[in-house]
Amino acid sequence: xxxxxxxAVIDSGNYxxxxxxxxxxxxxRTLFREGMSLVEETAxxxxxDGREDSRKLARTAALAYATESMRLTxxxxxxxxxxxxQRAANxxxxxxDQARQEKQKIKLTTGRSTISVDTFTSLPERxxxxxxxxxxxxxxxxxxxxxxxxxxxxxSRDNPIESQLALLRTAFGSDA
Numbered sequence: 396x397x398x399x400x401x402x403a404v405i406d407s408g409n410y411x412x413x414x415x416x417x418x419x420x421x422x423x424r425t426l427f428r429e430g431m432s433l434v435e436e437t438a439x440x441x442x443x444d445g446r447e448d449s450r451k452l453a454r455t456a457a458l459a460y461a462t463e464s465m466r467l468t469x470x471x472x473x474x475x476x477x478x479x480x481q482r483a484a485n486x487x488x489x490x491x492d493q494a495r496q497e498k499q500k501i502k503l504t505t506g507r508s509t510i511s512v513d514t515f516t517s518l519p520e521r522x523x524x525x526x527x528x529x530x531x532x533x534x535x536x537x538x539x540x541x542x543x544x545x546x547x548x549x550x551s552r553d554n555p556i557e558s559q560l561a562l563l564r565t566a567f568g569s570d571a
Contacts, residue, residue, distance in 0.1 A: 430478045436472050437525050448519040456517045459510045470529050474536055476501050517555055
């Protein structure tokens with residue numbers, strides 16, 4: 396039997412999916428709490444201090460603020476949806492096939508901002524921080540989804556060490 400990036404041989408030739416182990420671990424519960432906390436923090440900022448911050452911006456920066464805040468909330472809602480679906484599957488509220496079907500409706504993309512670096516740096520620091528943290532969280536969710544589905548990138552398939560490092564980054568939330 397061949398070993399793939401998302402499985403390891405145990406005992407008498409049986410395989411265990413690292414992705415499946417990760418989603419039922421404390422690492423997933425930590426990721427879930429972090430994701431939901433980030434949703435709440437972002438909503439509080441955008442509905443509170445963020446409104447005041449956006450009023451102080453020049454026209455171009457104000458437009459960029461509106462664009463980035465929309466991207467941010469869209470990205471967070473997609474992440475939250477994925478996390479809620481996965482938690483429901485973990486807790487037996489839906490089976491893995493149902494979860495897979497529901498997750499197909501979610502568009503977790505790796506798209507970065509299209510505004511210039513200069514314009515991005517003119518945005519309030521708190522918004523930039525939320526954007527950066529959300530992008531890192533999204534990367535972790537995408538990596539975990541790839542491990543669950545066995546659709547990891549070619550690099551991890553060709554390099555077993557990279558595969559293991561990717562699993563560790565997912566488990567510990569490291570960007571290294």
